[in-house]
Amino acid sequence: MNAVLDNFDLVLRAFGYTVFLFLVSAVISVALGTLLAAMRVGPVKVLRMFGTGYVTLVRNTPLVMIFLFFQLGAGKIFDALRFTWVDIHIGPFDFTSFFSAAVASLSLYTAAFVCEAIRAGVNAVPLGQAEAARAIGLPFSGVMSQVVLPQAFRASVPPIASTLIALLKNTSVAGVFGVIEAVGRMKGFTNDYADQRWGIFLAFAIGYVLLVEIISLVSTLIERRWKVA
Amino acid sequence: MSAGVLFDAPGPATVARHRAYSVVAALALVAGVAFVLWRLQATGQLEYDKWEPFLTPRYIEAILVDGLLVTLQMAFSAVIGAVVFGVLFGVGKLSDHRWVRWPCWLVVEFFRAVPVIMLMIFCFYAVFGGMDELSRRTYWSVVLALTLYNGAVLAEVFRAGINAVPRGQAEAAYAIGMRKTQVMTIVLLPQAVKIMIPAIISQMVVALKDTSLGYAVAGLGLTRIAKPIYQQFGNHVPTIIVITAIYVVINLLLTLLATWIQRRFVGEKKVLDVPMVGQAQSDTRSTTL
Numbered sequence: 357m358n359a360v361l362d363n364f365d366l367v368l369r370a371f372g373y374t375v376f377l378f379l380v381s382a383v384i385s386v387a388l389g390t391l392l393a394a395m396r397v398g399p400v401k402v403l404r405m406f407g408t409g410y411v412t413l414v415r416n417t418p419l420v421m422i423f424l425f426f427q428l429g430a431g432k433i434f435d436a437l438r439f440t441w442v443d444i445h446i447g448p449f450d451f452t453s454f455f456s457a458a459v460a461s462l463s464l465y466t467a468a469f470v471c472e473a474i475r476a477g478v479n480a481v482p483l484g485q486a487e488a489a490r491a492i493g494l495p496f497s498g499v500m501s502q503v504v505l506p507q508a509f510r511a512s513v514p515p516i517a518s519t520l521i522a523l524l525k526n527t528s529v530a531g532v533f534g535v536i537e538a539v540g541r542m543k544g545f546t547n548d549y550a551d552q553r554w555g556i557f558l559a560f561a562i563g564y565v566l567l568v569e570i571i572s573l574v575s576t577l578i579e580r581r582w583k584v585a
Numbered sequence: 586m587s588a589g590v591l592f593d594a595p596g597p598a599t600v601a602r603h604r605a606y607s608v609v610a611a612l613a614l615v616a617g618v619a620f621v622l623w624r625l626q627a628t629g630q631l632e633y634d635k636w637e638p639f640l641t642p643r644y645i646e647a648i649l650v651d652g653l654l655v656t657l658q659m660a661f662s663a664v665i666g667a668v669v670f671g672v673l674f675g676v677g678k679l680s681d682h683r684w685v686r687w688p689c690w691l692v693v694e695f696f697r698a699v700p701v702i703m704l705m706i707f708c709f710y711a712v713f714g715g716m717d718e719l720s721r722r723t724y725w726s727v728v729l730a731l732t733l734y735n736g737a738v739l740a741e742v743f744r745a746g747i748n749a750v751p752r753g754q755a756e757a758a759y760a761i762g763m764r765k766t767q768v769m770t771i772v773l774l775p776q777a778v779k780i781m782i783p784a785i786i787s788q789m790v791v792a793l794k795d796t797s798l799g800y801a802v803a804g805l806g807l808t809r810i811a812k813p814i815y816q817q818f819g820n821h822v823p824t825i826i827v828i829t830a831i832y833v834v835i836n837l838l839l840t841l842l843a844t845w846i847q848r849r850f851v852g853e854k855k856v857l858d859v860p861m862v863g864q865a866q867s868d869t870r871s872t873t874l
Contacts, residue, residue: 397589398591399592399599400607402611406610406614412837416794416832416833416837417794417829418797419794420798420800421797421825424825425825428825429825432628433822434624479590483589485590490593525698528701528702529702529801532801538703539703543706553711554711557703557707561695568698
């Protein structure tokens with residue numbers, strides 16, 4: 357464990373990158389996923405087909421391939437996707453092209469799963485709820501804002517939380533592609549301190565378990581708060 | 586989609602409006618696709634030279650044998666291992682003895698919460714560190730890591746599957762004097778397996794995709810086979826497109842198989858619902874449809 361304790365600042369910074377990757381990608385992927393879900397449940401057939409196609413394609417593609425695309429391929433087609441224009445420094449954290457490529461890969465990948473989570477939430481609202489709302493004369497906006505969406509949001513919380521937990525774990529792939537987040541740092545440690553591998557592994561694993569527990573705790577709190585009597 | 590939760594059955598004016606939206610959306614999509622194609626053309630990604638390797642028998646063979654076959658082997662070994670792991674720990678979590686239930690719960694929760702890539706790195710350096718041959722070492726680290734992760738997920742599937750068997754079945758078995766072991770092996774497991782097969786095949790898709798995480802430990806299989814090809818020909822974009830297409834096709838075939846089995850052997854019942862990491866097993870509610 358000495359390797360971890362002596363370099364605790366490095367470990368913290370590594371988990372800092374993990375958390376930043378998670379937060380930025382979570383915001384973007386929830387926004388994109390909501391948009392996709394709107395397309396998939398909306399009335400325009402072309403957009404429904406596009407949404408279905410995107411989700412099917414992305415869900416069956418390994419995340420590593422998407423990372424490879426943003427590391428090697430995308431920049432060759434579109435100059436902006438080299439992300440060389442990103443150069444932000446906050447305290448000890450540097451957000452560069454590697455970080456941006458990771459955020460792009462993680463967000464586009466997770467958006468497909470967020471979309472499915474939200475769609476499941478919408479589907480979980482019984483048809484009779486909307487019919488009853490229309491029957492008492494609520495207009496479309498009323499049906500949506502008063503009856504359907506509140507229930508859909510609530511039903512979406514657990515599957516979205518699962519998706520976000522998966523996202524947190526997936527940030528580890530960025531460690532292979534140039535972002536020194538937790539797994540990248542762990543790999544460095546296991547190289548440098550060969551005799552402490554079990555301790556190093558356990559320390560980083562506990563870090564992940566803690567983060568996962570925080571997400572699932574928050575989701576349980578939200579779920580409980582939004583529960584109808 | 587005539588009437589749903591979100592929309593009432595549309596009238597003539599709404600139908601016309603939706604048609605207008607469709608035209609606009611279709612135009613926007615076509616424009617987007619055209620723009621991407623134009624960029625591909627402008628940057629020379631569509632040149633024949635860059636695609637030639639995928640028409641050359643030697644490279645096709647390399648992709649299929651060193652790539653696809655190895656990937657399938659890894660995924661298959663991992664799923665077999667995961668089923669064994671899953672049965673052991675899934676049944677363990679249902680045990681009546683607290684000293685069996687708790688360790689099983691801990692192991693399952695731990696391996697579900699830790700990133701697979703981390704397990705792979707750990708297996709590569711610590712568990713199989715002594716192995717001489719690099720490719721075998723990578724192979725077994727990938728397989729072991731995927732076994733542990735997917736096994737932990739399958740343990741939950743098994744638990745949910747066994748719980749999905751009607752309670753009367755176990756009660757009846759106890760009533761005719763069967764022992765606990767007999768109830769589990771003769772009555773509950775055979776019935777649960779039928780419900781679980783589609784979920785196991787779906788997990789195979791996850792395992793197949795995750796074999797690519799072996800990239801972290803000098804990987805093997807489809808993702809890795811891309812590297813020598815694009816290094817030799819400088820055709821990054823075509824290589825990524827081709828390899829991704831192979832993954833997608835294989836996974837879609839597996840998904841089709843799972844759906845077919847679900848329909849043929851399980852009926853139209855919905856797929857097993859498995860709680861997320863850290864969620865107490867009592868508040869498992871069916872939210873996914």
